[in-house]
Amino acid sequence: MSETVLYHVEDGVAVITLNRPEVLNAVNDELGFALLDRIREANRDSAVGALLLTGAGRAFCAGEDLKGQLEAMERGRADLGDVLRRRYNPIIRALKATPKPVLAAVNGVAAGAGASLALAADLRIAAETASLVFAFVHVGLVPDSGATYFLTRMVGFSRAMEWALTGRRIGAEEALQLGVFHRVVPPEQLMEQARAWAGQLARGPYSLALIKRALEFGATHTLDEALDYEAQLQEAAGRSRDHLEGMRAFVEKRAPGFERR
Ligand code: LHQ
16 A cells, blocks of 8 residues: 555544655645545444544645646646546545545645645644645646635635635634634644544544535525425434434433444
């Protein structure tokens, strides 16, 4: 298995680390396909309750490997649409489709498709030194890997337009104020806090999976459709063992022991 993505499971959490620190974890074919494999592996593993995505070294991810891409272009072998369809889009779809919560620990700069990757997680905890750079414009490209979808929904159309057109560096504090980052912590505390948070998510009830689906649905459908879907999902949640356990724990004034069932 490729060393460009490190993977281990601890405390019910699949820790997935992008590992090309010498190029700020820029994504080439090897890293991209290894990442996709690891997301799928975490999804399949019943011992895994949450995914934690981070980067080795000082960056989260600098997006597409521009040196590799330039070489491919000079050899006349670059088709960016194909790169997206084969490599990035399946990664983003896999992150959104897994019923398990995905936490990104943004340890440094997240640029281009690397920023998109951070936005595709369900939650983001970031180091004070982290930043987002929608760098696509600097290399004459358009935001991709879901950036147009996530950004417009997270920060609104007007601000998304400014971030995309300028490609300026968005600091951790600004991202926190706008709810793009959920928590910002000193760099030396990032991984400890991220592991603790992901561990907590991994011990959550079966309904976490349904909550993910419910919110994605609610964000893109009408009120009538959302009401119907909520009723459908609640019916399923209501039949879960974890719902029963949650109610018993409440009545017995103790912490619930969920089993993701
Ligand atoms: C890199 C990269 C990098 C290679 C830093 N590649 N080496 C999708 C589909 C298909 C095709 C095209 O694109 C896409 C989507 C995209 O992702 S397009 C956007 C691609 N990403 C970028 O444009 C970001 C490029 N990087 C930067 O702007 C800066 O490196 C940032 C702002 C991320 C960090 O700046 P610094 O902290 O000043 O670091 P640095 O620039 O000195 O980088 C450190 C090293 O990493 C350096 O190598 P060197 O050998 O000189 O030490 C960089 O060349 C290398 N590196 N990003 N994407």
